[in-house]
Amino acid sequence: MLIRVRTRDGSERVTVPNPNTTTISDLKTLISTQLQIPVPNQTLSTNQNLLLAKAPSNLLQFSDMSNPQTLISSLNIFHGSMIFLSYQGERSIPNAPRVTPAGSFGKKMTMDDLIARQMRITRQESPHCDSISFDRDAANQFQHYINETLAFALKRGGFMYGTVESDARVTVNFIYEPPQQGTEENLLLFRDPDEEKLVEAIALGLGMRRVGFIFTQTVGQNKRDYTLSNAEILQSAELHAQSGIKEWVTAVVKLEVNEDGGADVHFEAFQMSDMCVRLYKEGWFETHISGDVDPKLSRMKKDVVIGVKDKREVDNDFFLVVVKILDHQGPLSTTFPVENRITPVTMRALKNHLDRTKNLSFVKRISDFHLLLLLARYLDVNADVPALAVCVQLQTAVPEGYQLLIESLADAS
Structure with a gap:
C-alpha cells in the first residue's frame, strides 16, 4: 500500500509491502530507504501540527508514533493515509534530476529566463498568524448545514469575520455565506457588492473585520491525493491577495474516516505562502485549468525553480503553511437562519x-x-x-x- 508523507519539502509517497505487520520501526526504515532520511533524524506523527514545531524540544509532545513496536494498523493508517514527518538536517530529494545551468554551452538567456531562475519555490516554515480560534457555535452552524443538508456532496464557502490580536492570534466570531453555487469539484461565489456593504457595516459596528475564507471539500474530493486542489489554490490565493492582511487564513472543512470506520467532520487551517500570493499577484498562475492537469499540481505560465529543477508544475503543498486551530465561545448567538441557503430568510x-x-x-x-x-x-x-x-x-x-x-x-x- 501507499502512505502519503508530508514534510517541509511537500508531499511524498512511501510504499509499504506488508501493512498488517508493519511497525513504526519498519516504517521509519522504509522512509530511510525510499526518501533518504536517516532513521535517527525522523519524528513521525499523525498530527499536522508537527510541521509547526520550531525547536527540537517541541517535537517531544508528538509521541503518538514514538513507540517503534507499535503496528501502524493500530493507528488507523491505511492505503492513502497522510502522516507528517519532521526531520533534522538536509537531504537529497530522491530522483532529483541533474540539470545543466541555463546559459551553459553558449545558450543565450532571455529576460524571462532570468526572471524565472530568480523565482525559486521553497516551503514557508511559519505562518504570519500564531493561530486561528473558531467560535464553536459559528463553526458548528457552518459544518452542520454541509453535513445534514448537502451531505458533503457539494462545495460550500463563506467569509470568516473576527479580529486579529496584537500577538497575531486570529479569532473568528461569525461566518458570512455569500450567494454561491457549489459542485463536487468547484465553488463559484456570486459576490453581491450591496450585500457585502451591509456585512462590512455590521462588522465595523461589532469591532470586527474579514479575516479569512472557509470552504468545504466533498466526499468525492477526499478520495483524491491532494490537500487542496489547483482550483482551490487559485481561489484561496486570489482572496488572500485581495484581503490586504498578512494574517489572512484559509480554512477547509471535510469528512475523515475515524478509527471506528465512521466519519468525523474535520477542520484544517492554512495560510497561502508569501510566494504563492506573490505569484498570483504577478500573474504567474495558469488560471485556465485543463482536464489533463493533475489537481494536486498548480501550473505556471513560466518556469520556476524547485530544488534544482526548472518546472512549470508545482505541488500545491508547497504553497500551504499550516495554522494551529483553537476554539472559543464568542459574543454572538447563532440560532437565526443563515442567508443565501436553500430556504430564503424572511x-x-x-x-x-x-x-x-x-x-x-x-x-x-x-x-x-x-x-x-x-x-x-x-x-x-x-x-x-x-x-x-x-x-x-x-x-x-x-x-x-x-x-x-x-x-x-x-x-x-
Missing part, C-alpha cells in the same frame, strides 16, 4: 425568533449576525446598522425607537 423568521427569545433582554435577542444582516436590508447602512451593531458589541440597551421598528417589521410578516 421576516417570518424574525417574528419566530423574537417570540422564542422573549425571556432575554432585547440586545441579547438581536445579538446574531445573520439576524442583523436581515434587518440591515431595511435600515440605513450608514447610521442605523452601525448603531445597532455597536449596541450588540457593547451589550448596551437598544434605543426604544429601534426596538419598536424591529418589532413592527416582525409583526408585518
Whole structure:
C-alpha cells in the first residue's frame, strides 16, 4: 500500500509491502530507504501540527508514533493515509534530476529566463498568524448545514469575520455565506457588492473585520491525493491577495474516516505562502485549468525553480503553511437562519425568533449576525446598522425607537 508523507519539502509517497505487520520501526526504515532520511533524524506523527514545531524540544509532545513496536494498523493508517514527518538536517530529494545551468554551452538567456531562475519555490516554515480560534457555535452552524443538508456532496464557502490580536492570534466570531453555487469539484461565489456593504457595516459596528475564507471539500474530493486542489489554490490565493492582511487564513472543512470506520467532520487551517500570493499577484498562475492537469499540481505560465529543477508544475503543498486551530465561545448567538441557503430568510423568521427569545433582554435577542444582516436590508447602512451593531458589541440597551421598528417589521410578516 501507499502512505502519503508530508514534510517541509511537500508531499511524498512511501510504499509499504506488508501493512498488517508493519511497525513504526519498519516504517521509519522504509522512509530511510525510499526518501533518504536517516532513521535517527525522523519524528513521525499523525498530527499536522508537527510541521509547526520550531525547536527540537517541541517535537517531544508528538509521541503518538514514538513507540517503534507499535503496528501502524493500530493507528488507523491505511492505503492513502497522510502522516507528517519532521526531520533534522538536509537531504537529497530522491530522483532529483541533474540539470545543466541555463546559459551553459553558449545558450543565450532571455529576460524571462532570468526572471524565472530568480523565482525559486521553497516551503514557508511559519505562518504570519500564531493561530486561528473558531467560535464553536459559528463553526458548528457552518459544518452542520454541509453535513445534514448537502451531505458533503457539494462545495460550500463563506467569509470568516473576527479580529486579529496584537500577538497575531486570529479569532473568528461569525461566518458570512455569500450567494454561491457549489459542485463536487468547484465553488463559484456570486459576490453581491450591496450585500457585502451591509456585512462590512455590521462588522465595523461589532469591532470586527474579514479575516479569512472557509470552504468545504466533498466526499468525492477526499478520495483524491491532494490537500487542496489547483482550483482551490487559485481561489484561496486570489482572496488572500485581495484581503490586504498578512494574517489572512484559509480554512477547509471535510469528512475523515475515524478509527471506528465512521466519519468525523474535520477542520484544517492554512495560510497561502508569501510566494504563492506573490505569484498570483504577478500573474504567474495558469488560471485556465485543463482536464489533463493533475489537481494536486498548480501550473505556471513560466518556469520556476524547485530544488534544482526548472518546472512549470508545482505541488500545491508547497504553497500551504499550516495554522494551529483553537476554539472559543464568542459574543454572538447563532440560532437565526443563515442567508443565501436553500430556504430564503424572511421576516417570518424574525417574528419566530423574537417570540422564542422573549425571556432575554432585547440586545441579547438581536445579538446574531445573520439576524442583523436581515434587518440591515431595511435600515440605513450608514447610521442605523452601525448603531445597532455597536449596541450588540457593547451589550448596551437598544434605543426604544429601534426596538419598536424591529418589532413592527416582525409583526408585518
